[in-house]
Structure formats: structure tokens, C-alpha cells
Amino acid sequence: MINPFSKLGISDDVVNAVKELGFENPTPIQEQSIPVLLEGSNDFVGLAQTGTGKTAAFGLPLLELIDFKSNKPQALILCPTRELCLQIANDIKNFSKNTQNAHVVAVYGGANIMQQLREIRNGVQIVVATPGRMLDIIGRKAIDFTNVKYVVLDEADEMLNMGFQEDINDILSTTPDDKKTWLFSATMPPEVRRIAKNYMENPVELTMGTKNTGNVNIEHEYYIVKARDKYAALKRIVDYNPDIFAVVFCKTKMDTQDVAEHLIKDGYNADALHGDLSQQQRDKVMQRFRDRNMQLLIATDVAARGIDVNNVTHVINYALPDEIESYTHRSGRTGRAGKTGVSICIINAKETGKIRQIERIIGKQFTKAELPTGFDVCEKQLFGLIHRVHNVEVNEEQIDKYMSRINDEFADLSKEDVIKKFASLEFNRFLEYYQNAPDLNLSADDRFERGERGDRRERGERGERGGRGAEAGYSRLFINVGSVDEFTRGDLLSFVCNNGKISGKAVGKIDLKGVFSFVEVESAVAETLLANFKDVQYNGREVRIEKSGEAPVGRGGERRSGGGYRGGNGGERRSGGYGGGERRGDRRGGERSGSGRRGERSGGGSEGGFRDFSGRSREERSAGSGRREGGERSRRRS
Numbered sequence: 001m002i003n004p005f006s007k008l009g010i011s012d013d014v015v016n017a018v019k020e021l022g023f024e025n026p027t028p029i030q031e032q033s034i035p036v037l038l039e040g041s042n043d044f045v046g047l048a049q050t051g052t053g054k055t056a057a058f059g060l061p062l063l064e065l066i067d068f069k070s071n072k073p074q075a076l077i078l079c080p081t082r083e084l085c086l087q088i089a090n091d092i093k094n095f096s097k098n099t100q101n102a103h104v105v106a107v108y109g110g111a112n113i114m115q116q117l118r119e120i121r122n123g124v125q126i127v128v129a130t131p132g133r134m135l136d137i138i139g140r141k142a143i144d145f146t147n148v149k150y151v152v153l154d155e156a157d158e159m160l161n162m163g164f165q166e167d168i169n170d171i172l173s174t175t176p177d178d179k180k181t182w183l184f185s186a187t188m189p190p191e192v193r194r195i196a197k198n199y200m201e202n203p204v205e206l207t208m209g210t211k212n213t214g215n216v217n218i219e220h221e222y223y224i225v226k227a228r229d230k231y232a233a234l235k236r237i238v239d240y241n242p243d244i245f246a247v248v249f250c251k252t253k254m255d256t257q258d259v260a261e262h263l264i265k266d267g268y269n270a271d272a273l274h275g276d277l278s279q280q281q282r283d284k285v286m287q288r289f290r291d292r293n294m295q296l297l298i299a300t301d302v303a304a305r306g307i308d309v310n311n312v313t314h315v316i317n318y319a320l321p322d323e324i325e326s327y328t329h330r331s332g333r334t335g336r337a338g339k340t341g342v343s344i345c346i347i348n349a350k351e352t353g354k355i356r357q358i359e360r361i362i363g364k365q366f367t368k369a370e371l372p373t374g375f376d377v378c379e380k381q382l383f384g385l386i387h388r389v390h391n392v393e394v395n396e397e398q399i400d401k402y403m404s405r406i407n408d409e410f411a412d413l414s415k416e417d418v419i420k421k422f423a424s425l426e427f428n429r430f431l432e433y434y435q436n437a438p439d440l441n442l443s444a445d446d447r448f449e450r451g452e453r454g455d456r457r458e459r460g461e462r463g464e465r466g467g468r469g470a471e472a473g474y475s476r477l478f479i480n481v482g483s484v485d486e487f488t489r490g491d492l493l494s495f496v497c498n499n500g501k502i503s504g505k506a507v508g509k510i511d512l513k514g515v516f517s518f519v520e521v522e523s524a525v526a527e528t529l530l531a532n533f534k535d536v537q538y539n540g541r542e543v544r545i546e547k548s549g550e551a552p553v554g555r556g557g558e559r560r561s562g563g564g565y566r567g568g569n570g571g572e573r574r575s576g577g578y579g580g581g582e583r584r585g586d587r588r589g590g591e592r593s594g595s596g597r598r599g600e601r602s603g604g605g606s607e608g609g610f611r612d613f614s615g616r617s618r619e620e621r622s623a624g625s626g627r628r629e630g631g632e633r634s635r636r637r638s
């Protein structure tokens, strides 16, 4: 079978090299551009995201077009950052490992110029450079570009954003007029268009996806929270995604440092990347991230330029970028090399307009997502743990010698108890942490109170505030309990699910009012819920639930005697979980507890989330458990 790269016109030496890198099939951008660029006779504009395989898209044709018998520079690749420069040079070195006498040099600031000059003097055919250092070397008359046949401008939009226009002009003026220019850009603002117009003749244009479009592999989501809840929201997202490997974008160096420090103190594997770090520090941070020894990289836009790390699962916009165009670059850090990724924005209600602007630019719609409840997080973590336990590789030889002692230790426990205890070991920490976790989603009421009416789409989909329309596929139910009963939305969710015997996943919007509330549930389970929801009392009061705007269900004045409130789980209280948690441990939760930072708000408080319906008073419960997510808030304020 002919190798697909050979079919595109790539020679055996190079095909073998990319095969070793694991490239089996060309990516779409490679498939389209390689045949065009191999002709060597066209200027070229490629609109493509980072991570789509564009280095090979231009690198492989270059290797075919260059005369490696000569040691003169024939290709110049300009890119915005040192990281990208190193990456491209490295990639091309890998592609050319079987190519006789191929020499590639990386020319970038912040490194010893003498070494770079030496390499140039020794003879190179391909120069990969950042503009500043390149100009420096040109200024020293240390390089001769008269034989340059190809100039690649990679991430052209970023180079212009970073103010390299003049430098690029100066550099290009030292190259021959008849060279071919290949420009790659993720977006096509007017300035990039201008370059294309000024420097190119009838360029072949290829667009991967629509213009300025974000990568198709990336899902875009936004969460609306109060400004002061941003950090808690970030943590909730991270906890809900135990395998997250993410870049978190902040606006300023200080924010970056601040968020990273808080995360580290809270036991997360995070670090900051910003311009105040020395090059050496930045390299160290990046290396840890590349090696996946760090889960969360907190970065500014500038510092994150050129971060090309594969398998980033999420990009989190802790703050939206000032320049809307930057969003494309940020989100492009995930969904690379055919992988899928999620780009998340944590915003306040006033920023929904900006989301609409971004949607227009990237030509994709965002999903307005709801932050998981504490219960959701606990469930996710529990099953993550179960999955890990199930799949862990057992080192039979090593564990064998301990087995009899382990068995002795467990002799008094049934298999079921042992499983329960293993599962609880880590689960308890999350339960403990999240038991009183507030609902962080900004409700329609919150927005209304602040005079912010939410965006039109949201209102359209979910109905006006207080209106009757449920989201498509959902039924809106009225229930005669609300905030005067000290219910939070989390409480109400558990209450409805436990008594109606439905899964929390079937519940949509919860509108908590004073003496009553509205709950949207999937229409498919509404009848089940109504049928199950019988004889429920709360504080001696009969709890009614009925379809909103319809005749009451399960009413009729029959006041059932006895009973009382049955408890959150239809009678069987969750045992052992809330409050009495295991606090040792080696992972995140344990470290967090260890940091002593979560118990700060052990007193009553009025904003709890999950309630244990044990009949204990709120104060008693708080005193007993002593931990709540609110702790982090007070910490942030202090």
C-alpha cells in the first residue's frame, strides 16, 4: 500500500521520518496544502488554527524544495515566540532526520546569540526565527539571505498583534524579490490582509474551516457566576473533570499569580506562566506542563503565545480577553491534532454580550452551561475513583507478600464493606468539602435584582423570568417550598430527586422563590416524579408538587397524618458520608484539608448548599461538619 504522504509527493526519506513520528495520514491542512506548496511557484495564504498540523504542511514541502547540497539559507520561517520557534525548528529537524546534510537553526531572543551565530556560520538551509533576534543578526551582517527562495510567516496575526510589523518589513527587505511567501494565520484581520496584499502576488488561498473559525473539534461553553464566585467556579469545574489538563487564562500577571497561588494552596497541581518570570523559570514551568507533571497552567495571553502542547483537554477563560480576536488563539490551545477539547468562559452576567461577539467571530455557538452542583462533583469523583480502582494495574509480585496481612486486617469485614470503605476513602473528602456547597450559577433572579436582564437567547429558550414556558422537552413543576424554608437550589434538587425518585440529571432549571419554587424536569420523567411524590411533608407541612398552570396533583385536601418529613433519601439517610469524613489521604482533597483552609466558616451561615435532611439544625450540622466551600470565599476576600 502506498503511504498517503508519498501519494502527496513527499520523498521516502521524509516519509520514513514522519512515519516514525506516528504520522500515518496527512491532516486535512496537509492534504490540501502540500500538493500546492510542492509546486514551489506560488505565494500562499493558509488560514488555519494552531494544532492542525501546519508545521508539517509547510515543513514537508520545504524539505522537498530545498537544495541541501548548498549550505546557504534558502528558507526563512518567522514566528512570534521563542516557544514556537523552538517547536518548529525541532519539528523540521525531526522531519529531516534522514535527509543528508540538512541543517536547521533556531534563532530567538533570550538565548546565547554567539551559539546561534556559530550555527549560521557553519552553514544552514532553514532558519526559524523570531523577528527581534533575526533583525539583530541581520544588523550584524551575520547572515546572507540572497539565496532565500521561501519565506514562511507563521501565526502572522500573532506577530502583528505583538507589534512585529516593522521588523517583518525590515527582514523581508533583505530577501530577494522573487522569493515565494507562505503565510499562515489563525485569523484574518485587515492587517494580515494588508501583508498578503503587499508581499504576495496572486497567492493561493486555503481556508481550513470558515474564516476566523475556531477549530471544529472545540466545544465552547460559558458559565455565568457572580464575580466573587469565579474562583469557586473554577475549582468546581476542575473537580468535576478529574482528568483535566488545562490552560487557564487570566488578564493580568497579578491575577495569574494570584489564581495559581490559591490553587496550589488548595492542593491543585498548578503553576503560573507570565512575563515577570525569567526565561529560565518560564522554561521550567513549560517543561513541567509538557511532561504532564502539572495539571493547570495559569497564563496570560502573551506568555501563552506559542504554547503548543498536545492533549490539552480544556482552555478556561477565567477572564475574557480584551481583544475578542485573542479568543481564537486561546481556545486553539486545545483540540489539537484531531483531538477534541472544551473552551470554557467563566463570566459575569454583564459579559454575555461579549460571548455573542465571540460567537460571531468564530462562527460557532456557545453552550450556556450550568456549573455542576456539589452533588454532581461528588458523584463524578466517586465513579472516577471506582473506574481507577477497577483499572489499576496490580503488581502481583510486590503486593503478594502483603496479601495475608491485608486479608487479616479485613477479616471482620464483608466484601461489600471493604468495597464501601475503599470507595469512601476519597469520596468522603469530596462529600465533606461539598456538602454545603452553594449553587454558584447566577440565577435569573440574581440578574434581575442587579438590573441585568440576561441575554435574549437565554430568555427565549428558558422563558422570561417567572414565566411559564419550560425549555423544550421539559415540564415546569410548581412546588410549595422555597427559600423561606431555607432551601437552596441544591437542597431543592436533592429534595425533588429523592422524593420523586428521579435522577438529578433529569432536572433542568430550578427557580427558587419565597414560599414556592418552580422546577423543570424532563417531560419523560415528570409523571413518574408526580406519581412517586406522595405523602411528603416538610416541617409538618404537606409538600405539594404539580404541573405549573395545571390542576394540582396529589392534593385534594387529604392531609395525611403521621409521617413527618422522611428524609433526603426517602427515609434511608446517606450513611457515614456527610460530615464524618476520612481526612487523611494523599490526593487533592486530603491536601486541601491539610492546608487547614476550609473550615473557616464553620459557624451557621445561611448559604449552605447540600443539606443532610437529618433533622439536625443547620447550626448543628455546620458545627459537626465544620467545612464548606464558603471558606474559600472568605479567604479570597481576605
Ligand code: AMP
Binding pocket: 022, 023, 024, 025, 026, 027, 030, 049, 050, 051, 052, 053, 054, 055, 056, 308, 310, 336, 337
Ligand atoms: P502543529 O499544528 O504543526 O503544531 O501540529 C500539531 C500536532 O499534531 C503536533 O504534535 C504534530 O506532531 C501533530 N501532527 C501533525 N501532523 C500530523 C499527522 N499527519 N498525523 C499525526 N499527528 C500529526
